[in-house]
Structures are given as structure tokens and as C-alpha cells.
Amino acid sequence: MPVNRTPAAARIGRLLSFGLLPARCIVCGAPGHARDLCEACEAALPRNHPACPRCALPLAVEAPACGACLADPPGFSLAAAAWRYEGAIAQLLPRFKFHRDLASGRVLGELAAHRLVDWPGWVGVERVLPVPLHRARLGQRGYNQALELARAFAAPRGLPVDLRSLRRVRATPPQTTLDAAARRRNLRGAFQADPQTGIVLLVDDVITTGATLAEAARTLLRAGAGEVRALAIARAP
Numbered sequence: 001m002p003v004n005r006t007p008a009a010a011r012i013g014r015l016l017s018f019g020l021l022p023a024r025c026i027v028c029g030a031p032g033h034a035r036d037l038c039e040a041c042e043a044a045l046p047r048n049h050p051a052c053p054r055c056a057l058p059l060a061v062e063a064p065a066c067g068a069c070l071a072d073p074p075g076f077s078l079a080a081a082a083w084r085y086e087g088a089i090a091q092l093l094p095r096f097k098f099h100r101d102l103a104s105g106r107v108l109g110e111l112a113a114h115r116l117v118d119w120p121g122w123v124g125v126e127r128v129l130p131v132p133l134h135r136a137r138l139g140q141r142g143y144n145q146a147l148e149l150a151r152a153f154a155a156p157r158g159l160p161v162d163l164r165s166l167r168r169v170r171a172t173p174p175q176t177t178l179d180a181a182a183r184r185r186n187l188r189g190a191f192q193a194d195p196q197t198g199i200v201l202l203v204d205d206v207i208t209t210g211a212t213l214a215e216a217a218r219t220l221l222r223a224g225a226g227e228v229r230a231l232a233i234a235r236a237p
């Protein structure tokens with residue numbers, strides 16, 4: 001026998017089922033999945049392997065370091081990215097970064113933490129630091145995407161997230177049109193750090209050339225960090 005419900009009760013029922021039932025896949029829109037990403041879309045994500053262990057640059061074959069790291073090692077000693085910046089990752093990350101799609105960010109952070117669970121660089125890490133945004137940028141965007149990801153990486157390991165001791169003190173123009181040397185000049189003095197100790201892990205959403213992470217790492221090393229390592233969701237080829 002059908003149950004007669006008041007409009008309000010029906011509405012609450014709809015809200016409850018919306019919250020409890022599996023969501024649609026954030027990539028293909030297929031309904032009825034236990035996670036926000038369906039199995040087929042998750043399996044199709046472009047794994048970043050093999051990659052340079054030092055800077056996470058995608059490589060064709062496994063190697064101890066890429067040519068760029070051999071010629072000019074970055075300030076960080078190890079880096080990894082869960083995926084290459086292509087395919088569904090190139091759709092999802094901008095949604096998270098620029099369009100407040102926090103569901104995409106949460107899913108990507110959790111999946112990346114899972115994917116990188118065996119990364120050798122976890123050993124000895126004491127604190128996780130998101131790459132900070134300048135406060136003007138933070139004001140425009142309303143959130144720091146790197147902080148959300150740092151939380152996703154740190155939580156399963158019980159590591160503290162440190163969002164105070166590294167700051168972006170200079171707003172830098174967008175890097176996309178600059179070559180490597182110009183990016184480095186552009187970033188000089190962009191960060192400031194409180195005194196550091198031990199092994200720290202920097203987290204960013206995408207490693208494009210590595211120039212931002214390298215400048216942040218240099219700042220942390222100058223402030224006393226014993227070693228800096230880096231993690232990201234994706235690495236540009």
C-alpha cells in the first residue's frame with residue numbers, strides 16, 4: 001500500500017536519498033556507483049609510470065633520474081605524481097582548481113593517496129606543507145587547492161599538515177608563457193619560511209616544470225629543513 005507523505009516529508013526523503021545513494025561518476029556521468037568515479041574511468045586514468053624519481057617527469061623507460069635532474073638537480077630530493085596531466089585528469093583538475101568543484105578534488109586526493117601508498121618518499125616525513133597561495137589569489141579563489149590535497153595525503157598516515165610555516169609573500173604573474181629560466185627569475189623571493197627541521201613534504205596539484213616546487217624547496221632548505229620531497233596529483237609531460 002502506498003504511503004501518503006506530506007510534501008515536506010517527501011522532500012526530506014528526496015534529500016536523504018540524494019545524500020545516501022551512490023553519486024554519479026564525475027567523469028562519465030554514469031549513475032549508481034559506490035564511489036564518485038566509476039571503475040572504468042578510474043582504471044583509465046593515465047598513471048605516471050615510469051617517471052623520474054627526482055622530479056616525477058614522465059619517462060619512456062625507468063631511469064634513476066631524467067636528463068634535466070642530472071644536469072641541474074632541483075631543491076627537492078624525491079618527487080612523485082599519481083598521474084600524467086592528460087585525459088580525464090586534465091578535465092578534473094581544472095574543475096577543482098578554478099571552479100570550486102571540491103568533489104573532484106576530494107576524489108582525486110583520496111585516489112592519489114591510495115595510488116602513492118607505497119611511494120618510498122614517505123619514509124621519515126614529519127610534516128606535510130601545501131604550496132601556499134598568495135593571499136590575493138587565495139582571496140579570489142576562496143580556497144587553496146594544494147591544502148585540500150595535502151590533507152588527503154596526510155590523513156591516512158596521521159601526519160600533521162603545516163599551513164603556517166611556509167608563506168607566499170610575493171604574487172607572481174602566471175608562469176605559463178615563460179621559459180624555464182624566466183620562470184625561475186619570476187619566482188625568486190616568492191616564498192618565506194619559519195625555521196624548519198627534519199624531512200618535509202611539499203604538496204601541489206600539478207607539477208608543470210617544477211619551478212614553483214623547486215623555489216619553495218630552496219626556501220625551506222635555507223630555513224633549515226633537512227630534506228624536502230614533493231607530491232602532486234599530476235605531472236605535465
Ligand SMILES: [Zn+2]
Pocket residue numbers: 025026027028029030037038039040041042
Ligand atoms: Zn565513469
Ligand SMILES: [Zn+2]
Pocket residue numbers: 052053054055056057065066067068069070
Ligand atoms: Zn627529473
